[in-house]
Amino acid sequence: xxxxxxxxxxxxxxxxxxxxxxxxxxxxxxxxxxxxxxxxxxxxxxxxxxxxxxxxxxxxxxxxxxxxxxxxxxxxxxxxxxxxxxxxxxxxxxxxxxxxxxxxxxxxxxxxxxxxxx
Numbered sequence: 001x002x003x004x005x006x007x008x009x010x011x012x013x014x015x016x017x018x019x020x021x022x023x024x025x026x027x028x029x030x031x032x033x034x035x036x037x038x039x040x041x042x043x044x045x046x047x048x049x050x051x052x053x054x055x056x057x058x059x060x061x062x063x064x065x066x067x068x069x070x071x072x073x074x075x076x077x078x079x080x081x082x083x084x085x086x087x088x089x090x091x092x093x094x095x096x097x098x099x100x101x102x103x104x105x106x107x108x109x110x111x112x113x114x115x116x117x118x
Contacts, residue, residue, distance in 0.1 A: 007070055008084045011037055011057075013045070014091070021084045024070060030057055031066035037089060049091045056090040 010020035011033075019040050024033065034052035041048040049055045057064045064073050064087075074085075 007074070009033070009070075010084055010086055011089045012086050013042075013089050015045070017042070018086075019089075026069065026071035026074070028070050029066065030064045030068050030070070030073065033057065033070075033087075034066065047091060054091055056092060058088040058090065059085070 005026075006023035007026055008021050008023050010018045010022075012018055019037060019042075022036075031052055034055045034057060037055055037057075038049050038052060052066065059073060062073075
């Protein structure tokens with residue numbers, strides 16, 4: 001991998017602020033990038049991610065999978081040599097099992113007859 005150039009990335013948060021830019025190896029996994037985001041999340045921001053499963057990374061309109069590498073996720077259209085790629089960060093903490101079960105019960109249709117007797 002000696003011939004591969006590092007990819008310069010910055011991560012755009014919900015309020016328009018950024019983490020980075022920093023340079024990453026193309027063989028870096030999306031999961032490892034999410035670990036960087038969790039560790040460098042600004043302490044003054046509310047609703048920060050606690051784990052990498054709370055973070056979604058979006059590049060060129062696609063949600064990136066943890067198991068993929070940067071090289072596999074790169075979108076060649078618009079790539080500029082030496083340019084910084086901006087990835088958007090969405091924090092979505094998982095819903096707890098209790099809340100999820102309550103939501104399913106609340107959303108389920110009730111058994112009611114909709115017949116009309118004339």
